[in-house]
Amino acid sequence: MFEKILIANRGEIACRIIRTARAMGIKTVAVHSDVDRNAQHVQLADEAVSLGGMTAQESYLQADKIIAACQQTGAEAVHPGYGFLSEQAAFATALAKQNITFIGPPPTAIAAMGDKIESKKLAKAAGVSTVPGHVGVIKTAGEAVKIANDIGYPVMIKASAGGGGKGMRVAHSAAEVESGYAMAMREAASSFGDDRVFIEKFITSPRHIEIQVLADRHGHCIHLNERECSIQRRNQKVIEEAPSPFLDASTRRAMGEEAIRLAMAVDYHSAGTVEFIVDAERNFYFLEMNTRLQVEHPVTELITGLDLVEEMIRIAAGELLRHQQKHIGINGWAIESRLYAEDPYRNFMPAIGRLSLYRPPAEQQHDDNSLTRNDTGVAEGDSISIYYDPMIAKLCSWAGDRDAAIDRMRMALDDFIMRGIGHNIPFLSAVMEHDRFCRGDITTAFIDEEYKDGFQGVTAAPDRQRDLGLIIAAAADADAVRQLPQNARSTSQPAAHPAARPAVQPAVQPENWVVQFVAEGNSQPAADDMLCAVQSDDAAAAVEVAVSPYPAAADTTSDRFSIEIDRAIDTPRLAARITDHQQQTERHYICQLHQDKDRWHIHYRGTDLLAYARPPHIAALAHHMKPVIAPDRSNMLLCPMPGNLVTVLVAAGDIVEAGQTLCIVEAMKMENALVAEKRCRVASIDAKEGDILSVDAVIMKFTDAET
Ligand code: ADP
Ligand code: ADP
Ligand code: MG
Numbered sequence: 188m189f190e191k192i193l194i195a196n197r198g199e200i201a202c203r204i205i206r207t208a209r210a211m212g213i214k215t216v217a218v219h220s221d222v223d224r225n226a227q228h229v230q231l232a233d234e235a236v237s238l239g240g241m242t243a244q245e246s247y248l249q250a251d252k253i254i255a256a257c258q259q260t261g262a263e264a265v266h267p268g269y270g271f272l273s274e275q276a277a278f279a280t281a282l283a284k285q286n287i288t289f290i291g292p293p294p295t296a297i298a299a300m301g302d303k304i305e306s307k308k309l310a311k312a313a314g315v316s317t318v319p320g321h322v323g324v325i326k327t328a329g330e331a332v333k334i335a336n337d338i339g340y341p342v343m344i345k346a347s348a349g350g351g352g353k354g355m356r357v358a359h360s361a362a363e364v365e366s367g368y369a370m371a372m373r374e375a376a377s378s379f380g381d382d383r384v385f386i387e388k389f390i391t392s393p394r395h396i397e398i399q400v401l402a403d404r405h406g407h408c409i410h411l412n413e414r415e416c417s418i419q420r421r422n423q424k425v426i427e428e429a430p431s432p433f434l435d436a437s438t439r440r441a442m443g444e445e446a447i448r449l450a451m452a453v454d455y456h457s458a459g460t461v462e463f464i465v466d467a468e469r470n471f472y473f474l475e476m477n478t479r480l481q482v483e484h485p486v487t488e489l490i491t492g493l494d495l496v497e498e499m500i501r502i503a504a505g506e507l508l509r510h511q512q513k514h515i516g517i518n519g520w521a522i523e524s525r526l527y528a529e530d531p532y533r534n535f536m537p538a539i540g541r542l543s544l545y546r547p548p549a550e551q552q553h554d555d556n557s558l559t560r561n562d563t564g565v566a567e568g569d570s571i572s573i574y575y576d577p578m579i580a581k582l583c584s585w586a587g588d589r590d591a592a593i594d595r596m597r598m599a600l601d602d603f604i605m606r607g608i609g610h611n612i613p614f615l616s617a618v619m620e621h622d623r624f625c626r627g628d629i630t631t632a633f634i635d636e637e638y639k640d641g642f643q644g645v646t647a648a649p650d651r652q653r654d655l656g657l658i659i660a661a662a663a664d665a666d667a668v669r670q671l672p673q674n675a676r677s678t679s680q681p682a683a684h685p686a687a688r689p690a691v692q693p694a695v696q697p698e699n700w701v702v703q704f705v706a707e708g709n710s711q712p713a714a715d716d717m718l719c720a721v722q723s724d725d726a727a728a729a730v731e732v733a734v735s736p737y738p739a740a741a742d743t744t745s746d747r748f749s750i751e752i753d754r755a756i757d758t759p760r761l762a763a764r765i766t767d768h769q770q771q772t773e774r775h776y777i778c779q780l781h782q783d784k785d786r787w788h789i790h791y792r793g794t795d796l797l798a799y800a801r802p803p804h805i806a807a808l809a810h811h812m813k814p815v816i817a818p819d820r821s822n823m824l825l826c827p828m829p830g831n832l833v834t835v836l837v838a839a840g841d842i843v844e845a846g847q848t849l850c851i852v853e854a855m856k857m858e859n860a861l862v863a864e865k866r867c868r869v870a871s872i873d874a875k876e877g878d879i880l881s882v883d884a885v886i887m888k889f890t891d892a893e894t
Contacts (some may be wrong), residue, residue, distance in 0.1 A: 320387025352422025
């Protein structure tokens with residue numbers, strides 16, 4: 188076994204590999220860019236070597252520097268993680284030349300599977316079912332149309348060198364084939380430097396289901412069952428699970444056998460994934476093979492009990508597979524949610540910033556036997572930069588069955604506290620409560636179909652909104668009580684606090700709070716305002732609340748609840764237990780609550796609501812308050828996404844025409860041209876080239892063209 192290995196990666200996957208290596212008694216070497224010098228993976232490893240640079244190109248993709256780092260530290264093997272150099276055959280070959288072991292497949296297998304036309308040919312020859320289509324380079328638009336007519340519409344035109352969902356076009360007619368062919372070719376040439384494209388049948392509303400394989404250097408290969416990854420956004424996986432709610436035992440066996448056949452055909456060893464697309468009739472077709480550890484591998488680990496990184500290291504060291512196919516079972520159900528730094532309310536725009544609060548739920552086995560696992564590579568205080576992948580963490584749940592795993596995931600998301608940066612937890616929570624997802628009725632089109640106009644926050648059912656209102660009333664009341672002078676509540680002295688109760692005679696007099704939801708949060712309020720009479724008894728943990736509509740109608744009756752809250756002092760986390768006396772039920776909530784005077788912001792399961800909690804005499808006057816008018820920013824160019832201002836093309840005083848490019852912002856490796864909306868004069872330039880801008884940073888201001 189190796190004594191020391193180097194991890195040529197960063198973030199959660201580097202941390203995850205280091206943990207397994209350590210458990211195996213292997214020393215670890217981290218490499219890092221300048222941006223990452225204090226990153227978690229650097230702190231976790233036994234040694235670290237600086238690669239310098241900021242971008243991936245300048246750091247984690249510098250194969251020569253990584254090989255030099257191995258020589259300098261005496262690392263005998265390299266684990267590449269995923270992304271970066273993991274699928275570059277030339278890197279694996281270069282390592283071999285220096286007698287350093289690549290903890291991954293042979294370079295020949297990487298190369299064979301790296302090209303979609305070649306891998307499809309190989310798969311066909313190995314008896315693996317492939318998507319119907321033409322397996323060869325298409326030379327002209329005319330040929331493309333002829334082939335598409337033969338296959339039958341819709342078809343997909345795909346770049347042979349493609350990856351990451353790029354260089355793909357769907358066409359429904361001959362005309363669309365002609366334009367799609369040209370576009371796919373151009374995109375392929377510019378993204379991959381290789382304009383070869385081919386055509387295959389477009390499978391409508393399919394599922395993405397993939398098979399994990401594991402093979403040793405001695406000709407043994409097994410599969411570890413499937414993962415379903417149909418919840419995708421722009422061909423990017425967001426939620427994965429194992430097993431798939433769709434497969435029956437015979438389809439699973441057939442897919443597993445084909446995946447093994449393909450792996451054997453390229454003399455594969457190490458861990459790998461064979462991706463399939465599966466139609467509504469459970470016909471499955473080979474898509475591609477990823478010759479590396481996959482992001483979503485934890486769900487497979489959770490249902491099989493294997494540590495895939497450990498298996499990869501043992502295989503690389505030449506050991507025999509320790510498991511036979513008959514020993515691999517499916518134990519329970521696992522789900523993974525990818526937490527991204529992005530703003531779900533603004534079309535999932537990438538977000539950057541500092542994690543001012545970062546308190547993930549504890550990784551543990553719970554009393555009901557279910558599990559929470561969180562693979563992460565950041566800590567509170569770290570920054571998420573524009574330089575690398577925006578994934579913050581991979582939150583996983585495991586339980587005996589799918590419903591229980593979903594429930595555990597909901598609770599884990601409730602308990603994930605993160606501030607300072609936009610993130611997709613509300614969206615993930617919304618999917619976990621979505622009917623179709625819960626039924627397992629999902630396809631790769633799920634997000635597009637269910638969130639046609641983007642994500643607008645979940646509108647809570649009226650009963651849930653009422654419970655959230657109760658929580659706010661109880662929190663407001665507890666705050667007011669805390670701020671009262673001692674004994675104020677049971678004396679007849681007027682209270683000092685402005686929001687405090689008028690002089691109270693008996694200690695048990697209820698206090699009234701009006702909770703008014705306003706349409707300023709990301710979710711729409713769906714229930715009426717409420718009047719909460721809160722009766723607290725110093726000795727009891729719970730308060731009694733009578734809830735009635737506000738303003739009160741003539742025949743108003745009230746519903747009665749007991750509520751007990753436990754509010755953290757250092758985070759927005761609040762736990763509540765509500766006893767509903769009418770329905771004789773008890774409900775538990777973990778939500779996040781922020782307060783700014785009498786304005787409360789509550790987040791729960793994808794619902795994000797703003798409400799005021801005020802005593803009735805103040806609530807009655809609230810409509811006299813002057814509304815806050817947002818400043819007019821229509822005469823400014825605001826940065827639409829976090830990014831690097833690479834070029835400014837105009838100067839103060841210039842007159843610009845509608846549609847004229849004003850500047851270029853580079854974000855997540857893409858250049859975005861920002862254009863003028865109308866003819867006007869540039870009044871000032873407020874940022875300079877090279878600046879790293881956050882969302883809504885002012886780049887320039889305008890005035891009327893004629894002034
Ligand atoms: P990449 O290398 O970019 O990952 P894939 O071939 O794996 O390319 O395809 C990415 C995604 O595109 C798949 O997960 C699937 O959602 C969709 N896709 C690819 N090929 C087809 C097809 N023939 N029909 C329908 N959807 C497809
Ligand atoms: P404000 O202080 O403006 O009332 P918050 O501080 O509650 O708002 O949150 C600011 C933004 O941060 C929200 O619009 C929301 O998008 C995001 N946010 C904060 N906390 C959470 C959370 N727990 N879940 C989801 N989004 C959150
Ligand atoms: Mg793929």
